[in-house]
Amino acid sequence: MTAIALATAADLPALVDDDSSFLAALRDRGVTATPVVWSDESVAWDDFDAVVIRSTWDYYRRPDEFAAWIDRVDAASPTVLNPPETLRWNRHKFYLRDLAARGVDTFPTEYVQRGADASLAAVFERRDWDEAVVKPAVSAGAFETKRIARGEAATEQPWFDDLLADRDVLVQEFADGITAGEWSLVFFDGDYSHAVLKRPEAGDFRVQEDHGGSVAAETPSESLRERASEVVDAVRAERGGTVPLYARVDGIGRAEPERFENTARSGPAFRLLEVELIEPELFFRVDADAGERLAEALLDRL
Template sequence: MAIATCEQFADLDDDDRLFAEALVARGWDVAPRVWDDPAVDWGRFDRVVIRSTWTYHERPDAYRAWLEGFRAAPGRLWNPPDAVLANVHKGYLLDLEREGVPIVPTEVAKGGGAVALADVLARRGWDRAVVKPAISAGAANTWKVSDDPADHGPVCFDVARSGRLLRDATVDQDMLIQPYLPEIASGGEWSLIFLGGAYSHALTKTPAEGDFRVQSQHGGTITGAEPPAWIVEQAAKVTATVAAPLLYARVDGVERDGRFLLMELEINEPYLGLAHAPGSADRLADALVAATSP
């Protein structure tokens, strides 16, 4: 068994170590391997599980090629390569919206295009927004848009500067524009984790004071939490939109006006918060054993 990771976590992060220990306890020989290390012979592994490939957004074409390499061996890569390939570009949100999934309103600014940010904000009626790459991880190259002088904080720029930044960013990549959601600062972003198709546990992620990014590297706080049943039901409906069987999925969203709005359906390389939920590493290992049994 190979656990696919990145160079920064070549020896696995704490969460992945819990998973590896659970696999070893079930008789697997487990080895961490860096996804873009050319010396790795992926064909020698019976199974490969994507976990901390958190540099994929820096080399998306190479990452897609790496995923494509597993198509000839169905059942070797988890999650399945077709499902992950469809999940790399966050434009999938618009596909889910067309299927009836309530999402955070999203505009895609195509690379090589000429999207005027001010026009988008005026048409949508957004006085504040968040701009991010369509292929991204860890809130890289993500910023907040606001003309309010009181709207302080890191990586927050006015509309004029943000418009220039967006034009520069879309020279060679697609970008997403979404409204800023104050609910994330006040109540936190939900992350609901599904293992082997079944709901396992949930996390809330809140940003540091004055920030809008929930990732821990930006000062965000992650805690275990118990979501209301209706949010679990809504999240389960989101995972059901994926035709392929999934080993893991993380449904990120926010509660607004009594609705659960999807922010991301993470089936590529999501942090699963196993350390926040006793028994979840065992559940993930059991799900893998069940998925790979003859």
Template sequence: MTYRSSPRIGLVTGETAPNLTEDGQALQTELGNRGFSAESVLWTDSTVEWDSFDVVLVRSCWEYHSQLDAFQNWLDRIENVDVVLLNSADTIRWNHHKFYLRDLEQRGVSILPTTWVERSTEIDLRTVLEYDDWREVVVKPAVGTSSSGVWRTSHDEARKHQQRFEDIISSNDVLIQQFAPEIEDGERSLVFFEGSFSHATRQLPAADDFRAHPNYGGSSEPYEPPREIVEQAAAVLEAAGKELGTSPIDFTYARVDGIERGDEFLLMELELIEPYLNLDAGEDAVAVFTDAIEAGVARHATAPAENHRSSPRTDD
């Protein structure tokens, strides 16, 4: 693949956040300082000529789950033009559906105890709690972002919530996860660039909620994770790389979200599509992120054309 003397980079946004965030603006400035031409671009804009870009970096397409077929078609379109997509289309396809957590668990990653419910399954919510001996659970649609459609119930309230549950599984795969009280102490978010740890934050839920997301009153603060927590989060990326037949270095960015239970890190989400990266929380994080983008561009520039897409998954 051949690039212009000033490679053009599309920073992909979505309809709910069409303009670059503060992080995005800082990244755009740093890319410009290094000779790149970077601009925001809506993935839903049908007038965009995607082959006019050298690199397309997915950043804030937070509503893609509500237009999933269109988003999948967009990925197909990007793959069929001579442009580098970061992270890769194979990575995004795998990561958009939360059953990827089951794949990671099978590769030895510790996750919250989970029951996986496929769409249209006839199942009684309270029976699930009784079978697993869970008092409280969180119900999550398998495709969604920003805690959308996530809710909490208990053994005593499950019967009352059965219709709500049936409404969801009529059109969605669903995860039922044992509620983790540790969330009150904050969800840990560890950010990696090319598989190397950069920085972390602690996401705290509002006093009257359990969702550690700003849409529901959550807040964020800097966090210095212990070495063993960083190592366990890095192991999540190693497992993801094996699942996808690639290496963590090919994840230009990643955010590993979880809770601490003693010395153990329990994975809640692996964000490889459009996570907010809290670049202001990490020393030189904007520069390090830009380094990762440059390295990704360089790898694709030197790789044979047939290797531009991710390799198939392996079973090792």
């Protein structure tokens, strides 16, 4: 019987409720699917045929430990999905620079190395931005993320310096379209599955439900699906042809084209915020068949 570990975090030992349909779909197919805490050092990972990264949601708070765990599970015998080399690449948000180089429309971004002597005021001046979002390169859930207006640059500089002392940092032009909603389009084995639109609470810019945001099932336009599919294609090209088992493409869709980091398109535009390949919420709850689709895609690889 196939045995699969579904890697999760210590505070989510049974996975999140949203993953229940995926778990059930595996068990219906005769698979022994077991939630396992990634940081539990007693686990023998080579007891499993595969390890699927699901809800390791604390990894960004323990980045060195998580990196060491990737190495450890990579050295064991099971198939790891998404693959370890993809996890290493995607855990650090400088991957956006790689996708931008492949023509993906991304938000204008300054990639600032840890320990750099960098000035927020200089970034605003050079880029001619009115607002920016500053975030660590290894983060999730709006961790250590701030929206900063141009006039606040001097006041926020000490915080920025403290952040840079410990981490690589991204400074991005603020996505003013975020108030209209952020799309999350989910792909399994390179094929589009379903989507949601996430909206922030009034007066906020963070779409995460932990910060008051909301999630609703929505049907994206064909153009938006095509743009998101191009992001997955760019990931595949960047990863040497490897198609991710799952990918969640997050971005802002607009009715009219705008200026982008790389290219200008006609028709509805899509600008990438992130492509989540490590531990994204996949919103199984909005599509009754999504768990079945991912289970089938997974078993086809084993």
